[in-house]
Amino acid sequence: xxxxxxxxxxxxxxxxxxxxxxxxxxxxxxxxxxxxxxxxxxxxxxxxxxxxxxxxxxxxxxxxxxxxxxxxxxxxxxxxxxxxxxxxxxxxxxxxxxxxxxxxxxxxxxxxxxxxxxxxxxxxxxxxxxxxxxxxxxxxxxxxxxxxxxxxxxxxxxxxxxxxxxxxxxxxxxxxxxxxxxxxxxxxxxxxxxxxxxxxxxxxxxxxxxxxxxxxxxxxxxxxxxxxxxxxxxxxxxxxxxxxxxxxxxxxxxxxxxxxxxxxxxxxxxxxxxxxxxxxxxxxxxxxxxxxxxxxxxxxxxxxxxxxxxxxxxxxxxxx
Ligand code: FAD
Numbered sequence: 001x002x003x004x005x006x007x008x009x010x011x012x013x014x015x016x017x018x019x020x021x022x023x024x025x026x027x028x029x030x031x032x033x034x035x036x037x038x039x040x041x042x043x044x045x046x047x048x049x050x051x052x053x054x055x056x057x058x059x060x061x062x063x064x065x066x067x068x069x070x071x072x073x074x075x076x077x078x079x080x081x082x083x084x085x086x087x088x089x090x091x092x093x094x095x096x097x098x099x100x101x102x103x104x105x106x107x108x109x110x111x112x113x114x115x116x117x118x119x120x121x122x123x124x125x126x127x128x129x130x131x132x133x134x135x136x137x138x139x140x141x142x143x144x145x146x147x148x149x150x151x152x153x154x155x156x157x158x159x160x161x162x163x164x165x166x167x168x169x170x171x172x173x174x175x176x177x178x179x180x181x182x183x184x185x186x187x188x189x190x191x192x193x194x195x196x197x198x199x200x201x202x203x204x205x206x207x208x209x210x211x212x213x214x215x216x217x218x219x220x221x222x223x224x225x226x227x228x229x230x231x232x233x234x235x236x237x238x239x240x241x242x243x244x245x246x247x248x249x250x251x252x253x254x255x256x257x258x259x260x261x262x263x264x265x266x267x268x269x270x271x272x273x274x275x276x277x278x279x280x281x282x283x284x285x286x287x288x289x290x291x292x293x294x295x296x297x298x299x300x301x302x303x304x305x306x307x308x309x310x311x312x313x314x315x316x317x318x319x320x
Contacts, residue, residue: 003029003036004089006080007052008071008099012044015201016162017095019055023163024155025093026056027122032091037061039083039174041076042069046171053167061087061174067183071099074182077106082176084111084150096154097200104154114146120159137252137275158258158279199248202231204261207250207277209235211266211287211306215243220310221265227317233257235267251276263313265306269294286310 005025007018022038029036038057040049042064049060063079080103084092092107094100096118108115116131124130128145131153135142199205206225212218225232232248239249250257252275262280266287267273274297277283285298286309295301302309 002034002087002089003032003091003093004039004080004084004087005036005057005093006039006041006076006100006103008095008097009040009042009044009048012042012069013048014044014051017097017157017201019052019162020157020160021093021095021155022052022055022057024122024160026163026165027160028091028093031122032126034090035059037083037087037089039063039080041079042066049171050169053169054165056163056165056167057169058167060169060171062171063174063176063178065178067178067180070187071102072183072185073099073102073106074184075179077103077110078179078182079174079176080107081110083174086174090150092150092152094152094154096156100154104152108152111150111152112148113150113152114148115152115154116144116146117154118156119153120156122160137271138278139271156258156279158260158281197225197229197231199231199233199250200255200257202257202259204228204230204263205233205250205257205259205280206230206263206265207233207235207248207267208238208265208306209267209273210237211268212238212243213266215241217307218244220307220314224263224310224314224317227314228261230261230263231259235270235273264294264298265310267294268292269297 003025005021025036038052038060040062094104119131119133121132124132130143130145132141132143206221208221233250234244234248236249238244239246252272256276258279260281262277263284283298284300285294286302286306290303
């Protein structure tokens with residue numbers, strides 16, 4: 001019996017979410033008194049794989065076929081399931097990001113395993129196997145029991161943190177038949193979004209709402225984001241109005257993010273908005289209305305006009 005984690009890479013590099021996943025899985029394996037294996041798919045340099053040892057991995061299985069450098073969720077799920085069976089894993093852990101969300105349900109079906117998504121903590125108990133997760137847009141916590149022998153978990157970002165370890169990593173090629181019939185999508189061209197921080201991965205997010213009054217007023221938001229190396233985001237009405245693209249919309253019906261710093265400018269803080277940002281480590285709100293609900297969830301609040309406060313923040317950060 002063991003625990004396996006699938007660590008996704010991006011063009012051969014791991015991100016913090018992969019390190020957090022390895023940290024979580026190591027802690028889980030320790031609690032179960034078992035060993036853990038990390039699976040990597042696609043070409044990743046040995047030095048990069050060895051970085052996983054800093055977070056507790058001592059064994060990495062890799063499937064380094066270049067055909068797998070681009071994510072194909074069906075083929076990846078097939079390999080994750082086969083690797084889990086090969087090492088006799090009882091718990092299969094993935095990150096709760098786009099790839100994890102696409103792969104985990106397929107792995108769960110293949111292994112006839114119960115799945116709980118967006119878990120935030122180590123299991124509450126092991127017999128029975130019970131995990132805790134947020135429900136009802138973050139308004140409550142639910143305890144979910146998995147009754148199947150095998151269990152699939154996806155781990156919410158920024159909830160667990162990073163372990164400090166210095167494990168020597170044994171890297172082993174996992175020999176598996178790659179089922180090319182599962183490559184249902186062929187990527188013909190990839191366009192890199194240069195100079196743009198991707199919202200779902202961003203450590204810092206500058207977000208704005210209807211308080212900006214018009215799409216022409218977004219320059220102060222973009223300038224602050226640029227100075228901070230942040231991604232930009234917005235409330236739903238802003239994207240519904242077409243002031244900003246839908247890819248920036250956060251909340252219950254948009255992206256759920258967990259940056260280290262979330263700056264909310266001219267956003268009221270409706271419950272549906274907060275559902276998408278409440279896991280941020282630090283929330284700073286700027287609003288003219290001292291009674292705005294966003295101040296109820298903010299760590300720091302500035303009562304003031306966005307058109308006055310945002311440029312002053314930008315100037316202060318630029319000079320710091
Ligand atoms: P408003 O509510 O209009 O708030 C604007 C704020 O700006 C106010 O607090 C005001 O005091 C302040 N303000 C005005 N002028 C200034 C100024 N010059 N300087 C500083 N502050 C100023 N919303 C989401 O965001 N994401 C979702 O995913 C989402 N999903 C939803 C799902 C459902 C089923 C429903 C019913 C609603 C959903 N909503 C969602 C909408 C949500 O209920 C709110 O209507 C929305 O979040 C409000 O957006 P806002 O804060 O930008 O605008």
